[in-house]
Amino acid sequence: MNLFCSANCSHKLGWLFLDKNNLTYLQDNTFKGLPKLTHLFVNGNNIHSLGGNVFVGTGIEHIFMFSNKLNSLTNKSFSSISSSVRKIHVYKNNITIISDDVLPATMNMLTLYVDCGKLDELPKLPQNITISCVKDTVLPDIKITGKYVNSIKATLTGDAFECTASMGKPNCHPCPSGTFGDRDKGCSPCPAGGYYQDEIGSTQCKKCKDGTFARQSGSKSSENCEVCPEGTNFTLFAGHRACFCKMDYARIDRYKGCSLCYKPGVNCSNDYQSIRFGYYWNWSFQGANITAYTSFVSLIQNDSLDYNESNSRYVDKIPKVHRCPRRESCKNEGSFRPDAIEGKCEEGYRGWLCSKCKSKYYSLLHFCMRCPDPVWIVLETVVTLLLAFGLYILVKRQDNFAKKRRKEHRTLVDKISSQMKIALGFYQVVGELFESFRDVNWVGPLQFMGQLISFLKVNILRFVVQPHCLNEKFRVDVKLQMIISLIFPIAMGSFFIALYYVWKLILKCRLRYRVTGQKVTLENLKDRLLTYALLLLFITYPPTCDVIFKLYPGACKTFHLFEHNDSVNITLLRADYDIDCTTLQKYHFLAYVSTIAYVLAFPCALFFLLRKYCKRNLMESLVEVSQVGNSVSENVCLVQGKRKTFGKIPVWMKFLCENYKPEFWYWEIVELARKVTQTILVTLLGWEDALTKLLTISISVLFLTLHAKLAPMTNRFEQRLQMFSLAAIFINVLVASVPIPETYQATISTVLIMLNMIIIVIIVGEVALITFRFIKKRYFGGALLMQRGSFCQSFPF
Known part of the structure; x- marks a missing residue:
């Protein structure tokens, strides 16, 4: 050929x-x-x-x-x-x-x-x-001469030769064992992992058997391939590492073993740890290095020869994983990627455990909602002011009716105020519980219901959409809330006292020669001011107590920052994770003082007043009543009988005791204690604490049983309404205490919200009904019940 x-x-x-x-x-x-x-x-x-x-x-x-x-x-x-x-x-x-x-x-x-x-x-x-x-020490060389030096050199380099300059001319020799030829880089050592080369002049490395790896780069024999370390999969080729990790194992060194990391919140399916949905870790503390860990993860994901040896291991600490109070807040989308390994909060959330709202968002039961347009904020403020004005009218009508009615009669205003008091107590407790549960999915129409529940808590610091929606300078944290809460009763009292004396001075000038008229007018003014003051203190008592309890040392929570190292931790305020508890010493002291001066003093003062004006003024009155079981109907007079009633009680005290039976004159104090005790444990210990769940359920059952057995209210409808509200609170607590499968959470949350809304629906319906009856009887000639004998009077309702 x-x-x-x-x-x-x-x-x-x-x-x-x-x-x-x-x-x-x-x-x-x-x-x-x-x-x-x-x-x-x-x-x-x-x-x-x-x-x-x-x-x-x-x-x-x-x-x-x-x-x-x-x-x-x-x-x-x-x-x-x-x-x-x-x-x-x-x-x-x-x-x-x-x-x-x-x-x-x-x-x-x-x-x-x-x-x-x-x-x-x-x-x-x-x-x-x-x-x-x-052999490695004796390699044949090739001296390149002629005019095609560069072309020949490039060809030899591609054939696993390495060329160096000698006497101005290239001198090439085959790559030694333990290396392979690379056209661009010359002779490169076989990488650590599943590779070795026992021959010279090779363009690629040989592979170790499955389940074995070469610990060092440049391995020259299959004998250098050792069994992969513990925690790795022996059935797979090692690749560019000491074998791949088993499921639920992870490593921090590419060429060392894998350790078990089967723990909540961590995904270990890719040889490294990443954060799961609903969990949070923080890399900003000293000891953790997110830049180095990101480089390590990038290296692990890229199973190739081209890598930086310094990134093959992570020598710093990995932060501890914490469960987010609201799982949806810690979205952690794509957290398996190196660029998202740190984890990401849901849009609108920020801070520790993704529990705080970003700018242009406001918190609704721990759900961050985008701030509405300023028009809506103004509208909501106007509605709030109208409701406050309605409350003023209600109190004024209460005062006017009190002067005209018989002592045992209850007017429309009495009934509405009594039912509003029940609703207020219910929503103040439920609202606080919902803020602690953090497990209601506030989406779609449920957002409106969440707003309503938050509104009905009647927290003077959160009465409308947060003011920081208008300007970030108006953002109010828990510390400022406490200062405002404590200043409010002092400022209110000072204002009312000043108003009284100013008005007294005016009356002296206007009614200089009418001493009797001055006294009557001043007495009426004092009654109204005392009514407003007592009513406002009564309404704001539970939220003010809540703010005080939130600044107790026991309301702080300690978080360990790193796994297997409890000595490094931070202590944050459970109510606001932006606040470090180590800076709250003076607020802790103020909370203790406020507990004595307000939390305990206010109900004690009410008890003293109720005992003075209600218990001591008990009297027996002869009335004709309709006996239906153990209940009393106030509308139909059929049978004569005696019952205890309250004597003359100051107008400003009536709303505290008039809807209770005389022998239960103290029950409003019991209700205040119920509101506070049902939320104090949640505030101090958090809902995740088993003792909190046990005691909260026990308190709910206790008060439900007491109301069922004693029936302290005079009106059957109000008694049943209170029973329903206590039962609803018990159901809320019970649902929050029992783990619910994820498939049922949305349905149960919806049912729970609807249950809580029934209270307001019932009250609105009852108010509409009695208002309709009042109008019908007064303006359309409805026949009133006539007096029967000398003991039965017709009631307005």
Whole structure:
């Protein structure tokens, strides 16, 4: 086969590269016609035998036949070579036999490069022929000359050679064992992990067996592949690490073992720890390094050779994972990605446990809602002022009716105020409980219901949409809330006292000669001011107590920052995770003082007043009543009987006791205690505490039982309404205490909200009904019940 001599048998080709062409056999006269050929590269093929006259007609000096499949070299293999040959490279074959006459005896200073470790025995060659055993310390080199230096150098580099400058000219040698040839980088060590290389001049590394890895880079033997460490999967190829981790295992060093990390809130499915939905970790504290961990995660995800060795391990601390109070706030979308490994709060949320609202958002039962347009804020403020004005009218009518009615009569105003008091007590407790539960999904129409429940709590500091929606400077935290709450009763009292004396001075000038008129007017003014003051204090008492309790030392919560290290922690206020409890010493002291001066003093003062004006003024009156079981109907007079009634009670005290039976004159104090005790444990210990759940449920059951057994209210409807409100509170507490499957949470939350709204629906319906009856009787000639005997009077309702 005269491949190069078909038309012209005198080519000037000096370097011929036929490497990596899947050649299997070189026939006779293959290179005839190449008299100038000096370097022949047929390496990287599958040549298993040679013809006897392959090299006839050439002036070859260097033959590169390494990395083929030659098994033996006989007297025919190189019988046709000329005496100009200087080097023959046949290493990286499976040559076991070399005959003594493999080369002509006429050769002059020829070197044969072979793998001596595979030979059965060394041949006996003439003295002018040298066998060189190729190994890491003895690598054959190639000196490149001529005008095609750069092209030849690039070709050799691609064939796992590394070239260096020597005497101004490139000198190339094959990559040693433990390395592989890279066209761009030259000889690179085989990476640590599942790779090694026990041969020279290789373009890629060999793989360790599944479940084994090479601990160091540049491994030169399969014996360097050791069993993968504990916590890894032995059934898979190691790749560029010490084997992949098992499920629920993670590592912090690419070439060390994996540790079990089966703990809530952590995803360990990708060899590293990432945060799950509904959980939070913080990387901003000293000891954690989010930049280094992000680089490590990027390296773990990119299972390739191209990496920075300094990123192969994470030596700092990983923060501890905490469950978010409201799971949806800690969205952590895409947290398995390096750019999101820190975790992300839901839109509108920020801060520790994603519990705070960003700018332009306001908190509704721990749900961050976008601030409405200023028009809506103004409208809501107007509605609030109208309700306050309605309360003023209600109190004024109460005062006017009190002067005209018989002592045992209850007017429309009495009934409405009594039912509003029940609703207020219910929503103040339920609103506080809902703020602690944080598990209601406030979406769609439920947002409106959540706003209504929050509004009906009647917290003077959160009566309308937060003022910071208008300006961030108006944002009010718990510390400022406490200051305002304590100043409010003092400021209110001072204002009313000043108003009284100013009005007294005015009356002295206007009614200078009418002393009796002055006294009556001032007495009426004092009654009204005392009524307003007592009513406002009564309404604001539960939320004020709540603010005071929130600043107790027990209302702080300690968070450990790192796993397995309890010495590093922070203590934050449970009501506001932006506040560090270590800065609250003076507020803790103020909370203790306020507990004595307000939380305990106010109900004690009420008890004293009720005992003075209600208990001591009990009297028996003879009335005709309708007896239905143990209940009393106030509308129909059928049977004469005696019952206890209150004597003359000041107008400003009536709303505290008039809807209770005389023997239960103190019950409003019991109701205040119920409101406070049902929320104090939640405020101090948090709803996640088992003791909180147990005692809160017990208190709910206790008061429900007491109301059912004692029936302290005079009116059957109000008694049943109070029973229903207590039962609803008990159901709320019970639902919050029992874990609910996620598939049922939305439905149960909706039912729970609807249950809580029934109270206001019932009251609105009752008010509408009695108002309709009043109008019908008064303006449309409805027959009133006439007096029967001298003891029965007709009631307005």
